[in-house]
Amino acid sequence: MSQRPATARFAAGKAEMLAPGMTVGLYGGSFDPPHAGHRHVALTARKRLGLDAVWWLVAPHNPLKADAPARLQARADAVSALIPEPGHVVSTIEDRLGTRYTIDIIRHLTKRHPQVRFVWIMGADGLGSFHRWSDWREIAARVPICVIARGGTPLKWRLGRAARHLAGARVQPVAARALVKQGAPGWTYITAPLHAEASSLLRRGR
Numbered sequence: 001m002s003q004r005p006a007t008a009r010f011a012a013g014k015a016e017m018l019a020p021g022m023t024v025g026l027y028g029g030s031f032d033p034p035h036a037g038h039r040h041v042a043l044t045a046r047k048r049l050g051l052d053a054v055w056w057l058v059a060p061h062n063p064l065k066a067d068a069p070a071r072l073q074a075r076a077d078a079v080s081a082l083i084p085e086p087g088h089v090v091s092t093i094e095d096r097l098g099t100r101y102t103i104d105i106i107r108h109l110t111k112r113h114p115q116v117r118f119v120w121i122m123g124a125d126g127l128g129s130f131h132r133w134s135d136w137r138e139i140a141a142r143v144p145i146c147v148i149a150r151g152g153t154p155l156k157w158r159l160g161r162a163a164r165h166l167a168g169a170r171v172q173p174v175a176a177r178a179l180v181k182q183g184a185p186g187w188t189y190i191t192a193p194l195h196a197e198a199s200s201l202l203r204r205g206r
Ligand SMILES: Nc1ncnc2c1ncn2[C@@H]1O[C@H](COP(=O)(O)OP(=O)(O)OP(=O)(O)O)[C@@H](O)[C@H]1O
Pocket: 028, 029, 030, 031, 032, 037, 038, 041, 121, 122, 123, 124, 125, 126, 148, 149, 150, 151, 195, 196, 197, 198, 199, 200, 201
């Protein structure tokens, strides 16, 4: 089978298969290209949070990045090839809704599926720049956040503006499953073994 169906399946109405109380991790990224570090993040979050599914949201163009990424469908196809396991769904919903902003997707999904428990998944560097995202406080107020450790400057990221703003809502990883059930605001920082892979390194090697 080709690698397209995962994306097509979602576009065709995967949401109809959502059961009340289902837990879904939203893993947004440029994935340009996707790599083993992304797999590590999605698999770690799914396992530690006990998620029913992870939706990989392939971003049309990160608003904080100047350079345009590779073609969206090519990146979505590459993600599908990277993570063929059931429960991992590849989506280009941001493109379909005509937005680059995470808050638009979060508003859309939480309003449309109030019975589903969504959680946002990101690497630790994402936490470091989270305060520059559009309406980041509202994102954190709408969905809990799972941060997966990454090599680099973790202390800086963990002590950054967003982390300080959300300090009172932080829960220990041991309570991560409960976090998904209890909902926002809340976040956890999972210090899984580090994975060194990065898309920028791979692009340099192209
Ligand atoms: N090796 C990794 N460990 C932990 N998190 C990661 C890792 N690679 C990517 N992520 C996270 O995955 C999400 C998508 O990352 P992205 O597609 O930008 O890949 P990247 O490798 O960070 O790309 P680039 O090197 O171009 O910045 C982000 O939240 C990022 O923090």
